[in-house]
Amino acid sequence: MNYWLVKSEPDSWSWDQQVKKGAKGEAWTGVRNHTAKLNLMKMKKGDLAFFYHSNIGKEIVGIVEVGKEHYPDPTAKAGDPWVVVDMVAREPLKTPVTLEAIKQEPKLKEMALLKYSRLSVQPVTAAEWKLICKMGGL
DNA sequence: GCCAACGTTGGC
DNA sequence: GCCAACGTTGGC
Numbered sequence: 019m020n021y022w023l024v025k026s027e028p029d030s031w032s033w034d035q036q037v038k039k040g041a042k043g044e045a046w047t048g049v050r051n052h053t054a055k056l057n058l059m060k061m062k063k064g065d066l067a068f069f070y071h072s073n074i075g076k077e078i079v080g081i082v083e084v085g086k087e088h089y090p091d092p093t094a095k096a097g098d099p100w101v102v103v104d105m106v107a108r109e110p111l112k113t114p115v116t117l118e119a120i121k122q123e124p125k126l127k128e129m130a131l132l133k134y135s136r137l138s139v140q141p142v143t144a145a146e147w148k149l150i151c152k153m154g155g156l
Numbered sequence: 157g158c159c160a161a162c163g164t165t166g167g168c
Numbered sequence: 169g170c171c172a173a174c175g176t177t178g179g180c
Binding site for chain 2: 025051071072073076117134135136
């Protein structure tokens with residue numbers, strides 16, 4: 019079991035929209051960065067990921083589960099290497115964990131979210147996962 | 157193969 | 169709206 023963090027601007031794809039898709043889930047489209055793509059390709063069915071709202075909110079709002087492993091991104095040109103996975107909303111955090119709160123927690127200062135702030139799909143360690151769940155009231 | 161120019165992301 | 173970080177593109 020691996021843990022991840024995926025980012026989305028709520029203007030283009032928000033947690034609420036994700037929740038409305040229910041158990042069917044939705045393809046996580048639009049990744050156009052090779053590092054992020056490699057992370058998508060490492061995801062296994064059943065892996066969990068934090069859903070982070072970038073730009074507006076700047077907070078982790080919920081947890082999604084990988085429902086289907088990587089396949090070609092339907093929004094990419096034919097022949098492009100980009101992939102998607104299906105994400106299924108699992109549960110919201112009771113309290114969203116803000117970027118500010120993450121910065122203020124010394125144990126989280128090595129998080130990819132802080133070190134590689136532009137990477138939109140990134141790994142999360144088991145220790146980071148646990149701590150953020152706790153901070154989020156789960 | 158180098159590097160300047162440019163575009164995009166995302167925090168502030 | 170600005171700017172830093174960083175990836176990509178294109179001229180040489």
